[in-house]
Amino acid sequence: METKDPKIRTRFPPSPTGWLHVGNVRTALFNYLFSRHHNGALVLRIEDTDKERSRKEFQDDITEQLSWLGLSWDECYRQSERLEIHKTYLRQLLESGKAFYCAHSKEELETEHKRQMEERAIPRHICGQRDEGRESGVIRLRNDTDVTLSFADRIRGDITFDPQLLGDISIARELESPLYNFVVVVDDAEMNITHVIRGEDHIPNTPKQLLIQQALGFSRPIYAHLPLLLGADRSKLSKRHGDTAVRDYRAAGYMPEAIVNFLALLGWNPGTDQELFTLEDLVREFTLEKVQKGGAIFNEEKLAWMNRAYLRSLSIEQLASNLTPFIEQAGKKDLSTDFIKRIAYVEAPRLSRLKDVETNLPFYTETSVYDSTLLRWKGTQDYTEIIGHLKNVRQLLCDIPEADFYDMHHIEAVIMPYATAHSRGNVLWPLRVALCGSEKSPGPFEIIYVIGKTEALQRIDKAIKLLDT
RNA sequence: GGCCCCAUCGUCUAGUGGCCUAGGACAGAUGGUUCUCAUCCAUCAAACCGGGGUUCAAUUCCCCGUGGGGCCGCCA
Numbered sequence: 001m002e003t004k005d006p007k008i009r010t011r012f013p014p015s016p017t018g019w020l021h022v023g024n025v026r027t028a029l030f031n032y033l034f035s036r037h038h039n040g041a042l043v044l045r046i047e048d049t050d051k052e053r054s055r056k057e058f059q060d061d062i063t064e065q066l067s068w069l070g071l072s073w074d075e076c077y078r079q080s081e082r083l084e085i086h087k088t089y090l091r092q093l094l095e096s097g098k099a100f101y102c103a104h105s106k107e108e109l110e111t112e113h114k115r116q117m118e119e120r121a122i123p124r125h126i127c128g129q130r131d132e133g134r135e136s137g138v139i140r141l142r143n144d145t146d147v148t149l150s151f152a153d154r155i156r157g158d159i160t161f162d163p164q165l166l167g168d169i170s171i172a173r174e175l176e177s178p179l180y181n182f183v184v185v186v187d188d189a190e191m192n193i194t195h196v197i198r199g200e201d202h203i204p205n206t207p208k209q210l211l212i213q214q215a216l217g218f219s220r221p222i223y224a225h226l227p228l229l230l231g232a233d234r235s236k237l238s239k240r241h242g243d244t245a246v247r248d249y250r251a252a253g254y255m256p257e258a259i260v261n262f263l264a265l266l267g268w269n270p271g272t273d274q275e276l277f278t279l280e281d282l283v284r285e286f287t288l289e290k291v292q293k294g295g296a297i298f299n300e301e302k303l304a305w306m307n308r309a310y311l312r313s314l315s316i317e318q319l320a321s322n323l324t325p326f327i328e329q330a331g332k333k334d335l336s337t338d339f340i341k342r343i344a345y346v347e348a349p350r351l352s353r354l355k356d357v358e359t360n361l362p363f364y365t366e367t368s369v370y371d372s373t374l375l376r377w378k379g380t381q382d383y384t385e386i387i388g389h390l391k392n393v394r395q396l397l398c399d400i401p402e403a404d405f406y407d408m409h410h411i412e413a414v415i416m417p418y419a420t421a422h423s424r425g426n427v428l429w430p431l432r433v434a435l436c437g438s439e440k441s442p443g444p445f446e447i448i449y450v451i452g453k454t455e456a457l458q459r460i461d462k463a464i465k466l467l468d469t
Numbered sequence: 470g471g472c473c474c475c476a477u478c479g480u481c482u483a484g485u486g487g488c489c490u491a492g493g494a495c496a497g498a499u500g501g502u503u504c505u506c507a508u509c510c511a512u513c514a515a516a517c518c519g520g521g522g523u524u525c526a527a528u529u530c531c532c533c534g535u536g537g538g539g540c541c542g543c544c545a
Contacts, residue, residue, distance in 0.1 A: 014545090047545060049544090049545080122471065123471075138543050153474095156474070161472075165541090166541095201538095201540070203473060203539075205545095207473095228538075232480090235538070271482095273494075275481095275495095293475060295475075299496085301480085301496055302495045305496085360507095419504085425504045432505070441505070442507075
């Protein structure tokens with residue numbers, strides 16, 4: 001059993017350069033689960049040091065989607081507001097000679113890199129200007145370490161690097177513009193981050209950050225590198241794999257609980273057969289020891305299955321209110337709440353995503369034009385027989401009091417004996433087609449239940465008329 | 470190319486030397502229920518990357534291959 005350590009602090013540091021995507025959310029989730037499991041704190045840090053690419057709408061998207069998913073944070077910072085702190089440490093390194101200005105041009109560095117690749121040499125920049133005392137250019141950390149760098153990853157064990165392969169690490173474009181590896185180290189230390197839980201694509205950054213930490217005299221946090229989220233081709237999940245933004249899944253009608261549950265199981269599981277977890281369950285069960293090492297493919301079919309499970313756990317009232325915006329979006333804005341509740345009731349077993357409601361919506365809200373031949377069961381039924389059945393069923397429906405139309409099973413109980421007596425297909429197929437005008441649809445009782453007595457009678461009359469002419 | 474990480478059914482995974490004729494879930498196939506669609510129920514098919522060790526015994530430990538991935542920015 002792990003002990004609860006209130007001093008544990010984790011962080012989630014997205015850069016606001018695109019819509020928050022599911023890979024980021026998985027990282028955020030694991031940080032959330034770990035910190036909450038230990039009664040610790042989660043810091044949200046907007047990494048907006050790249051002024052060119054950072055945008056306010058993306059930053060808003062981060063907080064909006066995290067909130068929607070139920071992932072809360074305890075503190076929030078914007079890196080761009082911490083420039084003075086970063087500059088202080090930058091000056092410290094410059095003054096102590098641990099960092100220096102490198103005035104080589106981009107072109108020069110590019111040429112050097114190209115040559116190194118061609119010569120199969122180590123791609124690194126060991127700057128010849130270390131001791132020239134220049135006062136402008138890129139600020140680099142002097143790297144003359146020759147001892148092997150090593151850190152204990154909580155998920156992968158010891159990972160070692162040869163620091164000589166790194167060259168002099170760039171830490172700022174200029175004094176006013178510090179770079180990622182430097183800022184991360186300073187902020188993690190300043191914010192007392194105890195556990196750095198991030199994607200394994202950051203493993204190569206770790207030795208650089210270790211070096212910067214040492215130069216600054218900071219203590220080292222515990223690292224845990226998560227397996228990557230993969231696309232179907234097993235490469236790192238990205239935009240080219242299709243919709244990966246949380247807002248897209250939200251717009252399609254995935255439940256936040258399903259997304260969280262699904263993401264948690266990508267790279268982690270408690271070692272049991274349980275698949276459905278609330279966020280509280282996850283917080284209670286989560287440990288880094290159970291985190292997987294290999295990358296996991298983001299399989300939308302399983303997400304859809306899980307979403308179905310969550311949709312079906314909703315009450316009709318809850319489902320109806322979740323469905324309402326999607327029904328409105330499909331162009332049906334004035335439906336009564338009772339009507340929507342009846343749609344929710346019959347659609348519940350058919351929905352993978354809330355947006356799927358638009359598939360059958362026309363059956364409930366519109367009358368359709370169809371060919372009279374569609375009314376024939378198996379395509380061969382006699383018209384006069386169909387007319388007879390429809391008229392009889394119509395009469396049965398007429399005799400049901402309006403109030404009983406609010407019970408689907410009552411409607412079924414009235415019509416079913418008649419249908420059975422005349423072979424169900426002979427009665428129910430034409431009835432259903434009369435009601436919806438389509439080959440495939442929900443059952444006749446379901447449609448009648450949704451549209452109500454008056455509308456049902458009208459549609460049956462219309463079908464009878466169609467057959468009569 | 471260099472460095473680093475990883476490796477059980479198509480996919481997500483259980484499995485920490487014998488309980489494994491390898492378990493579950495999604496997807497798939499078949500059958501049943503059924504007026505169509507969906508739901509639901511039952512059944513089936515499907516994996517330990519290869520080769521060496523260690524051991525009485527390896528999916529599990531070690532090594533080497535192979536395969537996959539990540540990173541090599543004055544992006545984060």
